[in-house]
Amino acid sequence: MEKDFVITVNSKDQKIGLKEKINAHLKNGVLHRAFVVFVTDGSGKVLIQRRSKNKMLWPSYWECTLASHPRLGEDYVKAGRRRLMEELGFNCHLRMLDKFQYLAKYKNIGAEREVCAVLIGEYNGKIKPNPKEVAEWKWVRIDDLKEDIIKNPRKYAPWLAKSFDILFSNFEKIKVLKNKKIDSVLEKMSKIIMPVMKNLLNSYIGKRFQELVQYQISSGGKRLRPALAIISCKLLGGKTEDILYPAAGFEILHNYTLIIDDIIDNSFLRRGKPTVWAKFGESIAQCIGIYYSATIFQTTKYSKVSNKISEILAESAKIVSDGEILDILFERTGRENEQYILKNRYQNISEKDYLEMVVKKTATLFKNCCEAGGICAGAGEKEIKLLSNYGFNLGIVFQIRDDVLDIFGNEKKFGKKIGKDIQERKAGNIIIVFALKELSQSDRKKLNNTFRKKEISDQDIKEVIGLIKKTDALRRAKAFGYDFVQKAKENLKLLPQNQWNALLADLVDFVANREK
Secondary structure (H helix, E strand, C coil): CHHHEEEEECCCCCEEEEEEHHHHHECCCCCEEEEEEEEECCCCEEEEEEECCCCCCCCCCEECCEEECCCCCCCHHHHHHHHHHHHHCCCCCEEEEEEEEEEEEECCCEEEEEEEEEEEEECCCCCCCCCCCEEEEEEEEHHHHHHHHHHCHHHECHHHHHHHHHHHHHHHHHHHHHHHHHHHHHHHHHHHHHHHHHHHHHCCCCHHHHHHHHHHHHCCCCCHHHHHHHHHHHHCCCCHHHHHHHHHHHHHHHHHHHHHHHHHHCCCEECCEECHHHHHCHHHHHHHHHHHHHHHHHHHHHCCCHHHHHHHHHHHHHHHHHHHHHHHHCECCCCCCCHHHHHHCCCCCCHHHHHHHHHHHHHHHHHHHHHHHHHHCCCCHHHHHHHHHHHHHHHHHHHHHHHHHHHHCCHHHHCCCCCHHHHCCECCCHHHHHHHHHCCHHHHHHHHHHHCCCCCCHHHHHHHHHHHHCCCHHHHHHHHHHHHHHHHHHHHCCCCCCHHHHHHHHHHHHHHHCCC
């Protein structure tokens, strides 16, 4: 039968003839046409399968989503779609990335000698594998798969390793293009919002002090929060002018919390520059904070729905303060002259405790920016709720990534000292939460003893990071974060499908993979 034959080719993938499939794989094999398929879920994961134990070559090895051979008269894409349905019970759009030629021998049984096309598609629905073909399947992060192929190459069929470089380089190109697009959008949003913030902050202030007030907002930042508010508004048919002043209010509120946060944490650097209190002194920083807090509510009078926006801003400020208190109570030691903290400090921090802090300190402001965008666009309750849920999950993704970068980031790119949370004895970092669960009793004791020191040196930080690297905390934190990536994107599926929706989807990936 035709399906039992493969198409033999030359090195240019030009057809020579047909050969029975088993015979084409015996000994050193005969060069023939093949393909692999990679199916991604749209959030940085790829579907891989473990081959059936009944396969002649590489039984029970992990491979791509699937690998097979086209039939006579089939192009690669048509063959890939057919095989997806036969092996995994679903179909999706596929496109070809590239081809490569390889020879891989398996014991004394046979070999794969193929001109192999690499196909890619996207799908995140139900999977119904054929048990005769597929022993097991799973979704894995592309970055994690790359690391594991290097560490454990014998787990994987040879064509996976050879084709993965093509997949990875394609993803890197897409990521670079998307990041450039996001950077461009955020830059445009910043140019729109900066004059508004400056005018608002400068009002009622003498010229001699305007430099002090503008320092915080002029020291950089992605302007992600006002961008979320503006994009959310435009997604639902609103105009930039409808949300402009509320968006400025959210960014001023965010920067106000940074001023206070840096004083509380005794932080000297933010975005690679001296913090407000480090540059001007703590007393002046506190005064600048008052300017910011007053300006937040000044922005509401320019909105058509000022009462609603005022309430959302007030809610945001209060809940963020709740989160800040929790973050302080998660510290292992320090602040010995503050009795409330000493009496109420957490001895152990669970994932539930961590999420409560993150939701309050970070996610609420993201959520409320998106919600305000929907309100200013005049959207219905259902649409506003979907935007709100999107922002909520995005905020959690943002903070988890921040925690990862604090321990494993590049200091020059990140703009903050690596290990800052360790230096400040903050156990409310998801990497530390996971690491403490896995460390041996002796290593856990070493980490806790370091956190109790009066002064934590750079060498101490290196030693703690070394302990953390003994655990699976980094991988677990990434996986934990990507669950919220999925949740954020799910809400977008039920909102209008336009350029602004696509931009919000790209923003999730941008936040999840950022380096600063």
